[in-house]
Structure formats: C-alpha cells, structure tokens
Amino acid sequence: MSISVYTSASPAKLLLVDDHPMLRRGMADLLNLESDVCVVAQAGDGQEALDYLRDHEVDLVVLDHHMPVLTGIETLKEIKARDIDAKILLFTVSDSGDDVQEALKLGVDGYLLKDMEPEQIIVDIRKILRGELVISPSLAPILARALRTPSIDDIAGNLTERELQVIQMIAEGFSNKMIGNKLGIAESTVKVHVKHILNKTGLRTRVEAAVWTVNHLTHK
Template sequence: MAVTVYTSATPARLLLVDDHPMIRRGLSDLLSLENDVKVVGEANNGQEAINYLQHNNVDLIVLDNNMPIMNGIETLKRIRELDIEGKVLLFTVSDNSKDVQDALEFGVDGYLLKDMEPEDIIKDIRKILRDELVISPSLAPILAQAMRKPAKNESNYDPHYRELQVVQMIAEGLSNKMIGNKLGIAESTVKVHVKHILGKVGLRTRVEAAVWAVSQHKKS
C-alpha cells in the first residue's frame, strides 16, 4: 500500500477503534477542531478495524485495549502480521505492565492512558505522526523494567535487548558511531534506537539517558 506523506497540507487520516460510542464521539469532536488530522473511519472492535483496514489506507489507528471479539493488543499484533500500513496508538485505561510490554513487543507507536488532558492528546498524536514514540509518563517504571529484562535468546534479534545494549554503551560514553561499530549496525540505526530510548523513559538528551542508565544499574 502507498504511504501518505504527512504534511500540514495533507491532513492525516485516522481510524478510531473503541467499543464505547461516546469515547469515539468525544475523540472525533476533539480532532475535528484541528486542520491537520481527519477522522475517516470508526470501528467497534478489532475485527471491524481489520476489515476496514484491508480496504482502506489510514495514517494512524487509535485503539482501545479492552474491547470484545478482539482487544487492542490482539488487533495490533494482527495489523503487524498483515503488514498493514499506518501507525498504531493504544489509547486505553490499562496500565497493566504486561499490556505495555506486549504493545512494545508488537511495535506500537504510542501507548497513552485515557486520563490525559485533551490538548496533550493532540500533541502526542502529532508526535506519533512525526515518527516519535510516545508513552504516558506514569508508565516510565514499567518501561525501565522492560529495558532491564534480558532477552530470552540473545542469538535472535530482539529490539528491546538491542536498546538495552545501546543505553549501556551510552552510559559508558560511547558515540553513536562507536556503538554501531561494536554492535555491527549502521550509525543511523543507532540513532533510531537512541530516539526510542529517550522517548520510552521521557528523556531529552544522551546525557540524561546515561545518568538514567547508571541509576537503573545501581537499582538492579
């Protein structure tokens, strides 16, 4: 499928997936006030969403997690299996650590809790559309635990284990180029990992990431 380039002149197309019509209506009304995003479809559950996505292209899929027939995590996994284009945001009340870690494992682009302010929802949706990973700040401890968890099989590529390697090397003072050389990956790939790491734990700079990594090592 063709991917739409997100620009201010081309409103991003959104699919809202939630089994509560009032939630969908509230989000739709909120987003209708913005000229750079447009709700083009709605679904009551994950299966309806998959059916829609097999015939329509969207830029962002906003998923609730607790839905009948197919919940948000299952829907995210199915979207990735089918190689459906579009970013995915889990917008839910669930702060369950397994849900968060499963969502990250299946390549979610954002995980936000429904208790956030409306203006922050808009800001984070725009961040996702700019290829930034967004996570509710209150979930940082869960993310820290996930990043410290070793890979089950280090011989297989695991993005979370790789991010752990990168953040440890940042703490050692290595540059992106040096990290790439040590891990046998491109410097540009290291930059992507660094961006994801900063986004996951709510940090802004490599220095903050290094300090965070050292503090987590002391706790473990």
C-alpha cells in the same frame, strides 16, 4: 506555549477503534475541530478495524485495549503481521506492565492513558504523526522495570560515535529520514546504523532503544 502542527498536503486520516460509542464520538468531535487531522472511520472492535484497513489506508489507528472480539494488543499484532502502513496508538486505561511491554515489543508508536487532558491527546497525536514515540509520563517507572537491558556502560562502550548520535536522535523522536538529513547521510545508511545498534545492545526495536536512551543515556 506554542504547539507544533503536523504538516501535510492534506489532513492526516485517523481510524478510531473503541467499543464505547460515546467515547469514539467525543474523540471524533474533538479531533475533527483540528485542520490537520480527520477521523475518516470508526470501529467498535479490532476485527471491524482490520476489515476496514483491508480496503482503506489511514495514517494513524487509535486503539482501545479492552475490546470484544480482538483486544488492542491482538489487533496491533494483526496490523503488524499484515504490514499495514499506519502508525498505531494504544489509547487505554490499562497501565499494566505486561500490556505496555508487549505493545513496545510489537512496535507501537504511542501508548497513552485515557486520564489525560483532551488538549494533550491532540498534541501527542501530532507528535506520533511526525514520527515521534509518545508514552504517558506516568508509565516511566513501569517501563524502567520492564526493559531488561545491558548496563549503560556496556551499551555506550559497544557503540561507535555515529551510532551514539543515531540512538540519541531516535530518542528525540526523529525518523530515519530526518536523522539522515541532520547527519548528512543516506536514509539507507541510517537503517544500517539502527540495525547495528539493535544487534550490539540486545534491544529488540527502535522503540525500546528510544525508551532506554531517554531513561538512561540522556541522564548519564
């Protein structure tokens, strides 16, 4: 199996946030074996992470959920509220539907369970860094129940042909810039299409749009 590598002029900078030092150390050791990612800092709780992010930029924050001081969801809320430009991965043991739904509403870039194989976490982190949404496959039934959306025919019927192209590409993990390049339109135009899609469908974020499309439109 070929594994695609995140490409950048320099390794992607990661911040690991978990209240278990051994897990953080193991994750850091695993990830630092790769040439395209680098763990630049570790934090034992959400507040420590926010303090670090106040003065430093990273490409990806890997968050545990059940932590003292601030939970992963609470930390995610703060990161979004402060407009910190970093992708967010919740890496947790929690398969609670409420946790998954809340994370998706907040615009998380990935939600992975800790029972996954070490090699897969590297693959999925690279996907997130490329702009793809990554969710543990075992969470699909939870997501299907959590997302209360209009019917397939209602959504498909409300969208233009271009909007259907855009929502399919969102589901495939393409960023707005990548969608624009593939369709030959400006990134700003893609953003307008995404806004129209969300308004027409009642979906709240592009993450919900991606999950809904994967679960419904791609199998229609």
